[in-house]
Amino acid sequence: MDLRIIEKWLEERIGLSTETIGTEAVAKVVQARMQACGLADTDAYAAYLLRSEAEREELIESVIIPETWFFRNHRSFQFLQQYVKTEWLPARGHRVLRALSLPCSTGEEPYSMAMMLLDAGLSEQAIHVDAIDVSEKSLQKARNGVYGAESFRRKDADAAFRQRFFEPVSDKFHICSAVRQIVHFQQGNLLDAARFAKKDPYDIIFCRNVLIYLGEAAKKQTVKLLEKLLSANGIIFVGHAERPAFAGAPFEWIQETGVFACRRAAALQPSSAKTARKINSSPIKTPVAAVPPLKPALPLEPIFERRQRQQTPARPTKEGVTHSQVVEPIAQTEAANNERRHTVDMMTQTLDQARSLADQGQLAAALDVCDTVLKTDAVHVQAHFLKGLIYQALRDERRAEEWLNKTVYLDPNHEDALSYLAALAEFQGDFGKAARLRQRIERIRKKS
Ligand SMILES: C[S@@+](CC[C@H](N)C(=O)[O-])C[C@H]1O[C@@H](n2cnc3c(N)ncnc32)[C@H](O)[C@@H]1O
Known part of the structure; x- marks a missing residue:
């Protein structure tokens, strides 16, 4: 096809x-x-x-991938509150704080922003949050404002906010009207520049976990749009793997562990000393900070062999049917099955070769061999996982994370990829994320 x-x-x-x-x-x-x-x-x-x-x-x-939850990357929300209290409020005058969640998916992110701002002491009338996404289905869920356990992933930490801002509805929770009226949901495509042409600038922009899915041109266009939409002293929050998209843009990164946010270089004024102390004074050149290597990165053998023996479930569709169930019945003849078995055997052997090269320290060659497997089967879970481990051994945390994330995307129950991601999150200081990943592993273990 x-x-x-x-x-x-x-x-x-x-x-x-x-x-x-x-x-x-x-x-x-x-x-x-x-x-x-x-x-x-x-x-x-x-x-x-x-x-x-x-x-x-x-x-x-x-x-689209609508994955989101309340207070995702909690450190960023804490920083948001600190910024509002120490910098925005003292300088506000009579202004309303304008915030944007783009994309907002099913609403957990903009509602989290609104709750955090109320918690910082702002009144409902002093906050305006625009929440925009291309997916009308996600927006319908957002407007309904009813959420189940999967949207609250920080357990006890979320409980206090849930008690304050939600009403229980059978086994779910309904966001209260005080928070709802702050958030204005709208359908919109971030590539549609005209759609944003008349927007007033925003003090806070959350543009998280979408740039990772975009092509180069769309990334550039989005960064330009954010530059236009941000107020002079505003802050942009991004996903932890999305900083490279801002290379060359006139922003500087907030230097605080676990916070992935930037602002205009010109916004660094001596008067905003408290926040400014935490901001890098040099423009973005190599946007991903060097992170100490993970140990043990190698050997790859034990984990890898264990995974080889496990069957890899396909990624579920929204309807609960796996993608492979949808397409599988196409080739059912004996000949086709034999050919398929042969291809699978060949790929297993090739991947063994890659693993053995990696164990000998020939990491670049091992990556090439993984790519050969991926040319035949672009969704080969173990090839993705092995690439993640090899990049980790190469101390390229950004790529390691990217390939481990792809592994989990293809196989949401991949315990080993999740464990490595948890360790990476710890190294990056995102202990909330690490804890959530470990809880997810626990849930998988309980189910199996
Ligand atoms: C993984 S969610 C991120 C949600 C939230 N920002 C977060 O970090 O939790 C990605 C969202 O991007 C939206 N999206 C993808 N392409 C888009 C586009 N061109 N314009 C607007 N939204 C888009 C999808 O509909 C999906 O809801």
Whole structure:
């Protein structure tokens, strides 16, 4: 199936780069949509897509990743509160604090911002939060404001806020109207510059966990948009792996462990000394700070072999059906099965070779061999995991995290990838995230 026209359309429309989630993952989503539309041929589906705005929206809804939760990366929310109390409030005059959550997904992020700002002592009337996302389905959930346990991942730490700002509704929680009226949900595409042309500047912008999925052009366009939307002394919060997208932009990073935020270089005034002390005075050159290497990074053998023996579940779709269940029945003949077994055996051998090279310290060669496997099977979980470990051995934490995240994306129950991610989070000082990852591992262990 030639997907290029659909991939290109996705990149143009929402900025999604198939390299980030893999062509195979996109292929499975498209296959599922083709089945839903009763179309067997990719060209026919591509033609239908160009005719039907409704189908374009369905495809976008199927391909986006709405993962979010309350107070995600809690240190950033603490910093937000500190900034508001020590810098924004003393200089505010009669202004309303304007904040933006772009993208806001199902609402946990903008509601967290609103709760944190109320907790900082601002009144409801003094806060305005715009919350924008391309996904209308996510926005419907956000407007309903009813959340289950999966949205509260910090257990005890969330409990106090839940008690204060939510009402229990059977086994879920409904956000209270005081917080709801602060947050203004709107559908919007961050690539649609005209959509943002008339917006007044924002004091606080959260643009987290979307840049990682975008192609280079869309990343650049988004950073430019943020630059336009940020007030003179405002702060932009990003996801922990997203700082490289800002290379060359006129921002400086907040130097505080576990906080991934930047502001205009010109905003560094002596009067804002308290916050300014924590800000790097040199412009962004190498945006990812050097992090001490993880130990033990190698040997790879024990973990890797254990995982080889485990079966890898496919990533579930929103409907609860796995992607492979959707596409699997296509080739059921004996010949096809034999061929498939042969390919799997070949890939296992090739991956063994990669692991053995890595164990001998030939890390660049090992990466090349992993890439060979990924050319045949772009969603090979163990090849992703091994790349994560190799980058870790190379002390390239950013790439290690990227490949370990991809591993977990493909196999949400991958305990070893989650353990390594937890260790990385600890090294980065994000102890909340590390604890959540370890709790997730515990839940997986209990279920199995
Ligand atoms: C992983 S969620 C991030 C939510 C939240 N910012 C957080 O960090 O928890 C990614 C969101 O990006 C949205 N998204 C993807 N492409 C977009 C675009 N071009 N414009 C607006 N939203 C987009 C998706 O709909 C999804 O809800």
